[in-house]
Amino acid sequence: MKICALDIASKTGVCIGASGADPRAWTCDLGKPPDDRRFSNVATLAETIIDKHRPDLIVAEAPVGGPKASAYLIGLVACVRGVAWRHGVKCETAHLATVRKHFLGKSLSVKHFPHLKPAAAKKAIKQEVIARCQLLGWKPETDDEADAYAIWDWAQATYAPKYQSMPLGELFR
Numbered sequence: 001m002k003i004c005a006l007d008i009a010s011k012t013g014v015c016i017g018a019s020g021a022d023p024r025a026w027t028c029d030l031g032k033p034p035d036d037r038r039f040s041n042v043a044t045l046a047e048t049i050i051d052k053h054r055p056d057l058i059v060a061e062a063p064v065g066g067p068k069a070s071a072y073l074i075g076l077v078a079c080v081r082g083v084a085w086r087h088g089v090k091c092e093t094a095h096l097a098t099v100r101k102h103f104l105g106k107s108l109s110v111k112h113f114p115h116l117k118p119a120a121a122k123k124a125i126k127q128e129v130i131a132r133c134q135l136l137g138w139k140p141e142t143d144d145e146a147d148a149y150a151i152w153d154w155a156q157a158t159y160a161p162k163y164q165s166m167p168l169g170e171l172f173r
Helices: 035-053 071-087 096-104 118-135 143-159
Strands: 002-007 011-018 024-029 057-061 090-094
Touching (some): 002 035, 011 035, 011 143, 035 057, 057 071, 057 143, 071 090, 090 096, 090 143, 096 118, 118 143
Parallel strands (some): 002 057, 057 090
Antiparallel strands (some): 002 011, 011 024
16 A cells, blocks of 8 residues: 655645555645645645555644644645545545554653743654654654654554554653
């Protein structure tokens, strides 16, 4: 199964690979406002990915925030889902907490770093994701790419369960 994972935001992390193989990742800058331009750019990105890479599944990070989720992020994900549907490609969303629990063994949040200010705690979480990627032999150049790798790994384990990345180790961290 060929999977495309997207960490959708103004700078979108993209990760593509076949189950059981090493994926590759990159970052795509959706540009400056207005948001309509970014919606168009993410739709073009989805079209290009589908045409060039032919994924069987696209998994995008679900917008965070529940009822207070950003309309902008919801719109970006909706654009990708619409393009995928038009091409007959299955598209799912993955909640950040679920992905982190799978990828890091724990759903890290700002609360796990009480000694840090929220911005520094978020950065520390991103560093944990980058470190896990490096442990798997993946080399993300940005934290957006690292998040896309994590989503891809979760999607592989969820939708192609005969494939699983190496165990976390450090069981009692």
